Amino acid sequence: GSSFLYGYNLSVVNAPALYIKAFYNRTWIERYGEPISAETATLLWSITVSILSIGGLFGALSTSLIIKVLGRKGTLLLNNIFAVIAALLLSLGEMSRSFEMLIIGRLIMGVDSGIALSALPMYLGEISPKHFRGLIGQFNSILICFGVFTGQVLGLPELLGQESTWIYLFSFLALPAVLQLCVLPFLPESPRYLLMERRDEAGAEKAFQRFLGKKDVSQELEEVHMEARAQDKLQTVSVLQLLKSPAVRWQLITVIITMACYQLCGLNAIWYYTNGILQEAGFAENIRPYITLSTGAIETLAAIISGLVIERIGRKPLLIFGFASMAVFFSLLTVFLNFQDRVSWMPYLSYICILAVIASFCSGPGGIPFILTGELFEQSYRPAAFMIAGTVNWLSNFAVGLLFPFIQETLQSFSFLVFVAFCTLGSIYLYVVLPETKNKTFMDISQSFAKINKMPIPSPGHEMELVLSTNSDPNGKVQDVTKM
Numbered sequence: 001g002s003s004f005l006y007g008y009n010l011s012v013v014n015a016p017a018l019y020i021k022a023f024y025n026r027t028w029i030e031r032y033g034e035p036i037s038a039e040t041a042t043l044l045w046s047i048t049v050s051i052l053s054i055g056g057l058f059g060a061l062s063t064s065l066i067i068k069v070l071g072r073k074g075t076l077l078l079n080n081i082f083a084v085i086a087a088l089l090l091s092l093g094e095m096s097r098s099f100e101m102l103i104i105g106r107l108i109m110g111v112d113s114g115i116a117l118s119a120l121p122m123y124l125g126e127i128s129p130k131h132f133r134g135l136i137g138q139f140n141s142i143l144i145c146f147g148v149f150t151g152q153v154l155g156l157p158e159l160l161g162q163e164s165t166w167i168y169l170f171s172f173l174a175l176p177a178v179l180q181l182c183v184l185p186f187l188p189e190s191p192r193y194l195l196m197e198r199r200d201e202a203g204a205e206k207a208f209q210r211f212l213g214k215k216d217v218s219q220e221l222e223e224v225h226m227e228a229r230a231q232d233k234l235q236t237v238s239v240l241q242l243l244k245s246p247a248v249r250w251q252l253i254t255v256i257i258t259m260a261c262y263q264l265c266g267l268n269a270i271w272y273y274t275n276g277i278l279q280e281a282g283f284a285e286n287i288r289p290y291i292t293l294s295t296g297a298i299e300t301l302a303a304i305i306s307g308l309v310i311e312r313i314g315r316k317p318l319l320i321f322g323f324a325s326m327a328v329f330f331s332l333l334t335v336f337l338n339f340q341d342r343v344s345w346m347p348y349l350s351y352i353c354i355l356a357v358i359a360s361f362c363s364g365p366g367g368i369p370f371i372l373t374g375e376l377f378e379q380s381y382r383p384a385a386f387m388i389a390g391t392v393n394w395l396s397n398f399a400v401g402l403l404f405p406f407i408q409e410t411l412q413s414f415s416f417l418v419f420v421a422f423c424t425l426g427s428i429y430l431y432v433v434l435p436e437t438k439n440k441t442f443m444d445i446s447q448s449f450a451k452i453n454k455m456p457i458p459s460p461g462h463e464m465e466l467v468l469s470t471n472s473d474p475n476g477k478v479q480d481v482t483k484m
Contacts, residue, residue, distance in 0.1 A: 001180025002076060002116035003140045005083055005173060007147025009109055010268070011296065013049060015155025015289065016166035021045055024099045046402075048103055053398035055110020056117070060390025063118040064383040068236065071198075072123040072190045075115065076180070082112035083177035090170030109173065114394060117370065118386040125374030126190040127211050129220070131439050134315060134371060138307035141367020145303040149296035156289055195221070196228050196379045197236065227378055227443050242384040250452045251376040252388065254434055258319070258369045259389045261426035263396030265326055266419030267361045269404045270295075270354060283347060291351065298355050302362035314438045315372060318364030320427050325360035327423035329353045330416040337413035369393075375437045375445055 013020070024044050028036035036044075059082075066075045089105030121140050128136040151169070155161040160169045188207035195204035204224070208217035237245070242252065278288050310318060333353035340346040369389070377385040408415045435448040 001080055001083070001176045001184070002120040002143070004143040004147040004150075004176055005109070006113040006116060007144035007149075008151045008173070008176075009052060009106075009113065009147075010144075011148045011151035011292075012155060012169050014292065015152070015161040016169060017045070019163045019166045020048070020102070022163075023094055027097050027099050030097060044099065044103075048099075048106055050398055050401040051103055051107045052110040052113065053394050053401060055107040055112075056114035056394040056397065057110075057391060059111040059114020059116075060118055060387060060394055061114075062111075063115050063390065064239070064387045066115065067119060067122070067383050071193055072119055072126065073184065073187065074189075075119040076123065077184055079112055079115045079119065080177040080181045082108050082115070084174050086112060087171055087174035087177070090173065091167050094167050105170070110394075114390055117393065118390045121370035121374050122382060122386055123190055125371065126192040127188075127207075129212065130441055131311065133375070134310035134368075134438055135307055137371035137374070138303065138310055138367045140370050141362065142300070142303045142307055145296070145300040145362060145366070149293075149300045152289075152293045152296040156293070161289065191220070192224055192379060195224050223441055227441070236380050237384055239384045239387055242381055242388065245381075247453055248377060248381055248385075248446075248449070250433065250449050251446075252385065254430075255369070255373050255376060255385060255389050256392050257426065257429055258372060258434075259392045260396050261323060261422055262365055262369045263393060263400055264419065264422040265323060265361065265365060265426070266330060266400075266416060266422070267326075267358065267366075268397060268400050269416075269419070270357065278351075283351070295355060295358055299358045299362050299366075302359040303366060306363050306367065310368075311438060314436045315364075315368050315375075316430060316434050316436045319368050319434070320364075320430050322360050322362075322364035322366070323423040323427040323430070325363070326357050326365070327420045327427070329356040329360060330420045330423065333357070334414055334416050334420075372434075372437065375440075375442065376449070378442050378446055 021041060024041060025036045028034075028040075063075065066078065070078060086105045086109040089101045089108065093099065093101035093105065117140075121137060124136050124140060125133060153159065154169055154172060160166060160172075188210050189203070191204040191207035191211070194200040194207060201221070205217060205221060208220050209215060212220065242248065278291055279285075283291055306318060330353075333350055336346050336350040336353060340350060373386055373389045374382060404415070407418060411417070433452070435445070437445050437448075440448070
């Protein structure tokens with residue numbers, strides 16, 4: 001009901017594109033008595049595709065405020081309302097002879113995606129034990145990939161990718177949202193949120209017990225207490241305070257660069273313009289939907305494999321490997337596209353490179369940026385950090401969708417070299433700056449950045465002194481910290 005819907009909306013507009021454009025033309029004729037001009041048709045279609053990113057930006061900017069009021073779980077529940085409204089607008093647009101309803105529906109669906117891609121990784125990171133945090137966090141990426149694949153499957157001509165049934169592709173949006181509305185109320189709120197922001201220790205203990213399936217959760221509670229003591233005088237910070245704070249400067253730079261590379265690495269250029277790229281590669285029109293389907297399957301498989309190995313290999317190696325591999329395969333794709341008119345089998349190598357780019361992306365860059373955003377910041381900074389990361393994500397997404405057609409028109413087969421540059425620079429930065437975060441507490445990760453941020457690292461003796469001073473009663477008697 002969250003990241004799945006985002007992935008689904010990335011791919012679902014590809015299959016019915018011709019039918020949606022024909023609907024726009026029929027509506028234009030009914031209103032104005034003449035066919036729509038090519039320029040206007042292109043503009044309306046571009047808006048329909050790219051307005052998802054504008055809605056995503058609005059959603060990301062609003063997440064921090066909604067989370068402050070409703071919490072992580074409440075925000076995810078509220079978000080389903082946006083998905084249901086969007087499904088109704090998109091489904092009823094053709095019946096109402098209103099292409100504006102489709103555009104507004106996509107905008108609202110973007111708001112849903114923007115909120116989901118901030119609130120869900122935050123929730124997953126806060127409910128997970130440190131030794132499973134990467135695996136559970138990768139479910140965000142796995143479900144995005146599965147959403148893309150589902151959109152491709154349902155869009156096949158044999159299913160809903162027909163002129164008489166394409167509106168049901170958008171009606172499907174309501175199903176995961178309603179399912180989440182029915183199931184999520186029975187799951188606990190984030191125990192970290194309950195303890196550190198709501199000061200509800202009893203609720204946090206029950207939440208940990210339900211998530212971990214055990215009664216003794218004193219160790220988990222103490223880990224959260226230690227983080228709370230380290231920032232006892234801090235309230236949830238604003239975006240401006242986060243930008244000004246020297247204690248998290250390089251964490252913020254790292255998240256911004258990683259999230260920008262997540263979009264600017266070029267994968268969305270493949271998803272938004274899959275058919276055009278395959279046409280340039282020389283594949284016949286009648287087999288393109290099935291080729292596109294195989295790309296979604298590869299994406300989902302690579303994301304699952306990444307989730308299975310992330311706690312063994314670590315975040316940093318998977319990110320660097322993913323971006324570096326994308327740079328290599330984009331370079332090869334450029335070479336193959338330049339020679340495809342001369343050699344009959346060259347388009348097949350281009351197709352293999354497309355699959356390799358997708359698999360490389362999902363091996364790390366496709367999900368780890370969201371995990372890192374939750375891991376690199378302590379509780380008080382986290383909502384503002386996700387707002388900034390979401391803003392960078394959606395602005396970069398919009399930039400790729402808007403500019404790639406012009407880059408492709410100008411550079412032709414050399415257009416993917418732009419993405420090679422971003423992937424290469426991202427890999428170098430991550431190799432130099434990013435510490436490994438697997439199996440570390442949020443406090444340990446913050447201390448990993450203390451040197452580069454030029455902040456003092458607390459000594460073990462200072463930490464113990466802080467614990468004792470924080471947990472002393474007025475008579476000087478030290479309390480049992482596990483029973484706070």
